[in-house]
Amino acid sequence: MRSMLLLVLFVLAAAPASAQFAFAPPRVDFTGEWSPRVYNTHMDIGDYTGMPLNEQGRLRAETWHPDQLDLPENLCRPHPIDHGLRVSVSQLRISNELDPETRQPVGLRLHVWWQEPEQVIYMDGRPHPSPNAPHKWSGFSTGWWERNTLVYRTTHLKEAYLSRNGVPKSPKAEVTTRMHRYGNLLTIVFIIHDPLYLTQPYIRESSWILDPNQVIPPFPCEITPEGTIVPAGKVPNFLPGQNDALHDFAIEYGIPFEAALGGAETLYPEYIKKMKTMKVAPRTTTTHYRRTQ
């Protein structure tokens, strides 16, 4: 009896993960090459418009300096894929993910050109790992179908950026993503929940067009041996209250400074009236400190 029990335990332990979970078969075929049609906003220091930031998130954002990107350890740093899909040159490939041993489908794999982030969406009902499990650039994702929409939840994300101008996303954040195909048009809705830096979920959308002829080139990235423009040992930053570029965006575009710093109130139509009562600095500049990558 005991040996039988051991045998059962051995068989269960030896079974591939995919054999232990029920795979949700696809209702829509998302696989293929998708060409991006993205907005690519939020490149300017001080442009936190439309973001439901809290005070902590805003303070972290204000300390960010664009030269941080030139630190050797950041040169090849990828974006988490939910961000990379929006802000970079984000040619997207979606393929079926097969269990390496059984060759049975377990989900989908997303691949993006810039820095080549990859994301596997498990569709076989497996649980998310322990909260103490390692966090990764693309986190851990499990998906399910809501009619013809693929919905997936991503946890275990590393601390990263919400935007290209240094607005932070904490490692406590999770993202629920809704992927819908309308013929040859793919729309993805990102719902970002970050209890550390946001006061409410941050919702944004992006679209792609099916492009069977797209070829995503490799993205080799390596740290140059001679170093970067940032001297060794220096971490570029702005101390709180000392970011002298923070107002440039608002001044250039004639936006009340407070409005440019985001917050949930700024997202709704009523705020247009409120802005009329707010002070706007004279538009004395047409340039600002801007990220180009």
Added chain:
Amino acid sequence: MGGRVVLLAAAALVALTPYVEGQGRGGAPQNAPPPTAKAGAAFDMTGYWVSEVTEKWRYRMLVPDKNDYQMVPLNPEGRRVAAEWDPARDQATGEACRSYGAVGLLQIPGRLHITWQDDNTLRLETDSGKQTRLFRFAGSPPMNHEPTWQGYSSAMWGGGEPRDRRDGFGGPAQDAKGHVVVLPAQRKEPDYLKVTTTRMRTGYLQKNGIPYSSNALLEEYFDVFSDPYTKNTWLVVTTVVTDPQYLVEPLIMHAHFKKLPDATGWDPTECRADEPR
């Protein structure tokens, strides 16, 4: 061996036959399409909704500067027309609604009120610019439909196209009379609203006079969902504008709206050429 294959095929056909569409008793087809668009709605869009502007904020919550058309694939003719934008002239000549036309309307911050005008017509009203769009599920644009700001919109519930019409033996699934049918295993539920709009007056993609022509084709895809964190209900629209007169490629835009319990905050405003809403 050959006889066994035939036997198996026959058994499969017998097993499938009772589930074929169009085989209802008394001549009434099973799983017939709903009699009206309202009865067959993929989701409930009715009620009040408010814009939440998280993207292109400075283009939507403010009136952008003239010639600011970043992220719009304008061609040279589009740029030339954009450079002629004059909001004072638009206001003075009765053209203040140009930015409230069907293409740009849902980009303008504001509230929506959506109702069923009848069983086959969905009515969408905005407080910004006091516009009304009608999404018609039946019929096609009349030939003599004069161009209007909101044009003529044909609607359909999408996503219900069957997965595969093959019967497993190489041909399309058919009923006993040879009519092509959809088997239950092939069926999908509709889950979005597609609206196609034509016959529009020349208008603006953005408040700052970025043009679209009266030949533009507007395709919109609406989806409704609940977010898992706040449990709020959201309406998301993906907009595709095809206009070779002014655009080098179709422009894709998005907007999303939060469901409201009632009309609180409804703030009707006239078309204004020099205001964000």
